[in-house]
Amino acid sequence: MDIKEIINSLNLIYYEFDNKKNILIKDVNYTNKYTRLEFFKITYYLTKKNISFNVLKDKSINFSKSNSGIKSYVLSFLQNINNSKKNIFLLNDKKVKWAENIPLFKIIYKEKKVRLDDYDALIFTSKNAINAIESMNKDWKTIPSYVISEQTAKLVKELNGNLEYISKTKHGDEFAYEICDKLKGKKVLYLRGKEIVSDLINILQNNDVVCDDDVIYENKFNKEVKKKKIPKNSKIIFTSPSTIKYFFKVFSWDESYTAISIGKTTAKYFPKNIKPIIAKNTSFKSCVDTALSLS
Structure with a gap:
């Protein structure tokens, strides 16, 4: 099992593997209890598997043999x-x-009330939608969130939302097919921008998922x-x-x-x-x- 396979098996959010540099890079935009837990998860697993690594100052993890100080500085x-x-x-x-x-462009949030009482799950394909609903109805945090990427997942975690699932494919239509079985028989709400380019809603509805949508922000030139x-x-x-x-x-x-x-x-x-x-x-x-x- 190579390093990349191991990293993938850990389902990380705050760390991204750079195959060229052989470094697991921490997202410096986030420092919270979740990043610390992920760091301990990684280092514990690597130690258990007897995999050599070095922890850098920013908590990124280097798998390459360390260069001498002067050589490393010059290369950098x-x-x-x-x-x-x-x-x-x-x-x-x-x-x-x-x-x-x-x-x-500018992101403009809609001035409206969004009711969430009847929904079993929320779908997010944009961080903008999360920020928008946060300003409208904080009850979204109690409902399981299905998100399209790690970037969106980070914001759900940062705001103490209920993160249920992160897409493996990271792309709209493929994301919809991924979550069909998980949401079958449930009533879900897709919180989105004014313009969408995927067929996510139709795909879910054609696979026995009751999917409503609500436009809560707009992208303007x-x-x-x-x-x-x-x-x-x-x-x-x-x-x-x-x-x-x-x-x-x-x-x-x-x-x-x-x-x-x-x-x-x-x-x-x-x-x-x-x-x-x-x-x-x-x-x-x-x-x-x-x-x-x-x-």
């Missing part, structure tokens, strides 16, 4: 210089190291966004179909650019002349890591 310094020259653009306002933000020069050979990260639409409201495409798509669904919405590279995982960090891995 050179890598940082190389990363800083990549010209990576993330088309939202979320800060990720090595990426420059172009905030093309940011008219205040400032147009900036995007250099040739830049890597541009698109995190939803709307970012593709909004990008072309402001910018023109240069054939030297590389498009990074956060997932398979978003990738379907690019113009025919643009062939995006799909990130390994549906997280902004994974998108940036994908961009950094390109020459």
